[in-house]
Amino acid sequence: MRTGDFMGHPAQPAGLPGRETPSLAVMLSSQTEQLALCRELEDIADSLPASVNRQKCIFAAQALATLVKRSHAYEEDVFFPWLEALSEADAPLLSILERLKFEHFEDECYAEELVEVLMKLGRGDPVNMEATGYMFRGFFEARRRHIAFERDHLLSYIRP
Numbered sequence: 001m002r003t004g005d006f007m008g009h010p011a012q013p014a015g016l017p018g019r020e021t022p023s024l025a026v027m028l029s030s031q032t033e034q035l036a037l038c039r040e041l042e043d044i045a046d047s048l049p050a051s052v053n054r055q056k057c058i059f060a061a062q063a064l065a066t067l068v069k070r071s072h073a074y075e076e077d078v079f080f081p082w083l084e085a086l087s088e089a090d091a092p093l094l095s096i097l098e099r100l101k102f103e104h105f106e107d108e109c110y111a112e113e114l115v116e117v118l119m120k121l122g123r124g125d126p127v128n129m130e131a132t133g134y135m136f137r138g139f140f141e142a143r144r145r146h147i148a149f150e151r152d153h154l155l156s157y158i159r160p
């Protein structure tokens, strides 16, 4: 590793002109919250169809409605533009960021559907349990993969 390198990436100035420097603490805290929510959704999926905790579904719906959008807003308004402005930003990095933004869009649409289903479960309304379990698993597995990818490939650009 060259002098001044950080975790394999060339050291960057603390700030780039006109860009808010992303905070590693904010990114890690947001990812930790999202992974905790994934665990909640997995617990709910495992509890279908007979042991659903309705209050837990309402809490998960409330968290899901805000957390995903808030996390994506920070990444897309602060972190990704900062990465795009780095001198070392190249075509592969820019195409990774495009792919991640598309995954954000897909997951936000998916999250809106999940919020509706969670509210139905919370109210005790009938839902297709098999489809609901499948939907939950598709969402939290995709979120976990997305977060693991960002941790492995992007977070090391930010100085602690």
Ligand SMILES: [Fe+2]
Pocket (backbone or CB within 6 Å): 072, 075, 100, 104, 146, 150
């Ligand atoms: Fe993301």
